[in-house]
Amino acid sequence: MLAEEIAASLGMPIIPWHIKSTTKAQQGLYEYDAVSRLRDSQLGDDKVHDIANYIEKGKLWDAFDADNKVVLLIDEIDKADIEFPNDLLLELDKMEFFVYETGEIVKAKVRPIVVITSNNEKELPDAFLRRCFFHYIQFPDRETMKEIVDVHYPDIKKDLVKEAMEIFFDVRKVPGLKKKPSTSELIDWLKLLMADDIPDEILTNRDTSKAIPPLYGALVKNEQDVQLLERLAFMNRRQASGNNSGGPG
Structure with missing residues (x-):
């Protein structure tokens, strides 16, 4: 561009x-x-x-x-x-x-x-x-990313974008990912979410540390990354379950 x-x-x-x-x-x-x-x-x-x-x-x-x-x-x-x-x-x-x-x-x-x-x-x-003038293009922040999404999908529901972007940036922050999802992955994922008519409630307050996102195949394109997310989600759910069931001895 x-x-x-x-x-x-x-x-x-x-x-x-x-x-x-x-x-x-x-x-x-x-x-x-x-x-x-x-x-x-x-x-x-x-x-x-x-x-x-x-x-x-x-x-x-x-x-x-x-x-x-x-x-x-x-x-x-x-x-x-x-x-x-x-x-x-x-x-x-x-x-x-x-x-x-x-x-x-x-x-x-x-x-x-x-x-x-x-x-x-x-x-x-x-x-x-040595013969080049180097310019690094930073990854878009949330506001810029929202503008990019609006260009691609001007009629998309604002709540869907808000919740999807929360999950998207949470996934990008997961340590150890070999390939962080990029802008194109977010655009493709939103397209699938709209095509499948995924309700906003499924995304609302979704804790990505305990459950991988719906239709995650559009976001995560590396098998090791999928296994990492599944393993982290399982471990965090088990830890949460142990904390909830624990009590005074």
Whole structure:
């Protein structure tokens, strides 16, 4: 969202490059389709004489080739392998790269604004980070989260949001969770609560330390975390039961 906001506020187009685990740095520059060229040569196609016909431009090429300043979003860079950031160091530093097949140098006509996002799933190389201006986006507080929910579900019942958010933030505070529920999990969970027409009373004053939330599968996406919540709930219920049954000797 940060890149989109920058682009919108500055009136610039955005070029998004969404990174996957299989993405290679070279794909951001260009890809040469040698197989298609070989096939066309066997078929006698005249376009084989121009190798540029078999080069597919990547997102960096698009950004460098733009006549006006653009925002280049490299989204979730930590999904790729550990060498991915280093493989882009020179190109992002110099704002140019060499195309071996054609012998041309692609230089940025206008230096783009490059926004790189990471979920901290992997540590990024120090050499790469030294070239970055780091900005950490804090997790939304309750008021901001309510505004986010209102954007997604403007007609949702206020009591449902209030009680659901109490549970959501309680779950996030549980020590030892491997994956704390995020904003997207809250949005999905609320959608399920509305779809199942869960009464507000089921959520009201619900003690998450003694019972896991309804439809918890939308909130907790790690098996160990589910077991942790179940174990904590069981232990707290047993302790509460022992306290209630105890008396003077």
